[in-house]
Structures are given as structure tokens and as C-alpha cells.
Amino acid sequence: MTALVETAPGYRARHTLPLRVEALRQLKRRRTLVMAGILAALPFVLLIAFWIGGTPDGRDNGRITLMDTATASGANFAATCLFVSAGFLLVVPVALFCGDTVASEASWSSLRYLLAAPVPRARLLWSKLAVGLGFSAAAMVLLPLVALAAGTVAYGWGPLKLPTGGALASADTLPRLAVAVAFVFVSQLVTAGLAFWLSTRTDAPLGAVGGAVGLTIIGNVLDAVTALGDWRDFLPAHWQFAWADALQPQLEWGGMAKGAAVSVTYALILFALAFRGFARKDIVS
Numbered sequence: 001m002t003a004l005v006e007t008a009p010g011y012r013a014r015h016t017l018p019l020r021v022e023a024l025r026q027l028k029r030r031r032t033l034v035m036a037g038i039l040a041a042l043p044f045v046l047l048i049a050f051w052i053g054g055t056p057d058g059r060d061n062g063r064i065t066l067m068d069t070a071t072a073s074g075a076n077f078a079a080t081c082l083f084v085s086a087g088f089l090l091v092v093p094v095a096l097f098c099g100d101t102v103a104s105e106a107s108w109s110s111l112r113y114l115l116a117a118p119v120p121r122a123r124l125l126w127s128k129l130a131v132g133l134g135f136s137a138a139a140m141v142l143l144p145l146v147a148l149a150a151g152t153v154a155y156g157w158g159p160l161k162l163p164t165g166g167a168l169a170s171a172d173t174l175p176r177l178a179v180a181v182a183f184v185f186v187s188q189l190v191t192a193g194l195a196f197w198l199s200t201r202t203d204a205p206l207g208a209v210g211g212a213v214g215l216t217i218i219g220n221v222l223d224a225v226t227a228l229g230d231w232r233d234f235l236p237a238h239w240q241f242a243w244a245d246a247l248q249p250q251l252e253w254g255g256m257a258k259g260a261a262v263s264v265t266y267a268l269i270l271f272a273l274a275f276r277g278f279a280r281k282d283i284v285s
Contacts, residue, residue: 017119017127026131031100035093039139042089043081043147046070047154065163066244073158075173077151078144079180079247085143086184086240091216093139094188098132099195099208102278106203112283121279129196129271136192140185144177166249176251180243186260187243190236191216193270200278236263 026032050071070080102125105111114124159167160176168176195212202208219237222228232238239259245252 017114017124019127019130022127022131023134026097026101026135031096032135035096035139036142039089039093039143040146042085042143043077043150046077046081046084046147047150066247069161069163071155072161073155074148074150074152075158075160075168075177077155078148078177079160081147081151082144082177082180082184082243083241086187086243087220088217090140090143090184090188091191091213094136094191095195095209095212095216097135097139098129098192099199099212100205101128101132101196102199103202103205103208106283107205115283122275125200125275125278129274132196133192136188137185140181140188144181148177160247162247162249168247168249176246179246179251179256183243183246183256183260184240187236187240187263189263189267190219190270193267193274197270197274197277200274200281233258234262236266239263 066076066080066083069076071077102111105114115121157170159170160173161167191212194215195208198208198211199205216237219235220240223232223235223237225232236259239255239262242255242259245255
């Protein structure tokens with residue numbers, strides 16, 4: 001195989017498994033279309049819920065959140081959809097796109113044929129990781145975009161009303177929402193790293209996806225244990241809602257910077273483990 005790779009005329013390792021080919025393969029898969037449909041449907045589910053239940057009001061329980069300003073404008077509705085989905089729903093597409101990618105090839109017994117093409121192992125992983133992260137980012141953007149459009153039609157366009165009082169100017173609304181969405185994506189890199197690492201360790205796609213979601217849930221549970229004190233600062237889940245600082249009268253970067261640093265650190269370690277382990281793994285499926 002080494003001699004073939006070195007002498008085959010026209011062979012270029014960096015040209016194998018182009019990103020556009022891998023992206024098209026993943027785009028055509030049913031699970032991609034189903035996940036896109038679920039994310040696009042959530043805003044309409046909330047619209048129906050508000051239409052049936054009326055305007056939300058947090059004064060009954062003494063707690064005022066973004067949910068209580070959901071119907072103030074399209075921007076408020078988009079922020080509310082992000083609020084209700086960031087903790088769990090947006091975890092699923094990240095785990096799916098990054099956890100299903102390598103393990104599914106193994107389950108189809110096509111992984112060894114890809115490597116025999118020959119596609120270098122590192123090239124294969126880079127292609128699949130880049131496409132998985134790309135689809136994950138698209139999922140992060142799809143939900144608030146649909147929510148913003150649906151909310152604007154239903155409630156009109158206007159300043160983003162803050163639960164604590166006041167409002168963001170209309171000119172600041174879209175940039176602040178973009179910052180919030182960007183941080184949500186960065187905070188999900190830990191889940192992406194877990195899913196991708198597990199995907200290189202198992203031939204069962206559901207095991208990789210479910211394992212990543214399960215470990216993310218465990219992180220959320222640990223963050224709820226206040227007895228851990230300052231140790232919770234090292235948990236990615238502790239910073240998952242730091243994006244709310246972007247929706248304040250004065251933009252605060254402190255919490256988002258700490259959360260991004262924790263998330264990126266864990267993700268880089270997990271990605272490195274995935275590449276290291278896959279480089280030494282016997283591919284038999």
C-alpha cells in the first residue's frame with residue numbers, strides 16, 4: 001500500500017475525500033433532514049403554545065425570565081427559542097452530526113474501503129470533523145433564524161425588551177443575537193468533542209451519539225450540585241447560559257470568555273484523543 005501511495009501517478013493525499021463530497025453525502029442523509037425539520041418546527045410549536053395559553057407572565061411565580069418577554073417582538077421570540085433549546089435540544093444535533101460520522105461508516109462496513117481508496121486516516125477524520133462541525137453550526141443558526149422570521153411575522157419587529165427592564169436598540173439587536181448564537185456554538189464544542197472521540201472508538205453510531213448526550217447531561221447534573229463550589233467553574237455546563245450576558249444593556253464578555261476557554265480546552269483535548277486513537281486503531285469494519 002505504501003508503494004502504491006508513493007508511486008501512483010496523480011495521487012495527492014490532500015485531494016482525497018473532498019469536503020464538498022462529504023458534505024453532500026451527509027446532507028442527503030435522512031437524519032440530517034429530520035433534524036433540520038425538528039429545529040425549524042420548534043418556533044412554530046412555541047407560537048401555537050402562546051396562542052393557546054396567552055401571553056406569558058412571570059409575576060405569578062416571582063421569577064421573570066426571557067420567556068416572559070417572548071411576545072414583545074420578533075427578536076424577543078428568537079431569544080426565547082434560544083433560551084429553551086440551548087440546554088438540551090441543541091445538544092442533540094451536535095452529538096448527532098459529530099458522533100454519527102465515523103461510527104456510521106464502520107457500521108456500514110465502508111470505513112476500510114475508504115481507507116483503502118487510499119484516503120489517509122488524518123485526512124478522513126479532518127473531512128468528517130469539518131463537515132460535522134459545519135452542520136452543527138448550521139443547526140445553531142437555523143433555529144434562531146426561523147424563530148426570528150416567525151416571531152417578526154407574529155409579533156412585529158422592534159427592540160429586544162429585557163426581562164429586567166429597558167430594551168436594546170433595534171440596531172443592536174441582531175449583532176447581540178449573533179454573539180449569543182456564536183457562544184452557544186462554542187459552548188457545544190465539548191459535546192462535539194465527546195461525540196467525535198466516541199465515534200472513533202465504536203462501530204455503533206447510537207452509542208457515540210447517546211454517550212455524548214448522556215455525558216453532557218451528567219455535566220449539567222454535576223453543575224447543579226452546589227456543594228462542589230468553585231469546582232463547577234471547570235464544568236462546561238456551568239457557563240452554558242453565559243450568552244445571556246450578550247442581551248444586557250452593557251455587553252459583558254467575562255462569563256462568555258471563561259466559558260469559551262473551558263469549552264475549547266476540553267474540545268481540543270478530545271479531538272486530539274480521537275486523532276491519536278484512530279491513527280493506531282485496527283480497522284476491521
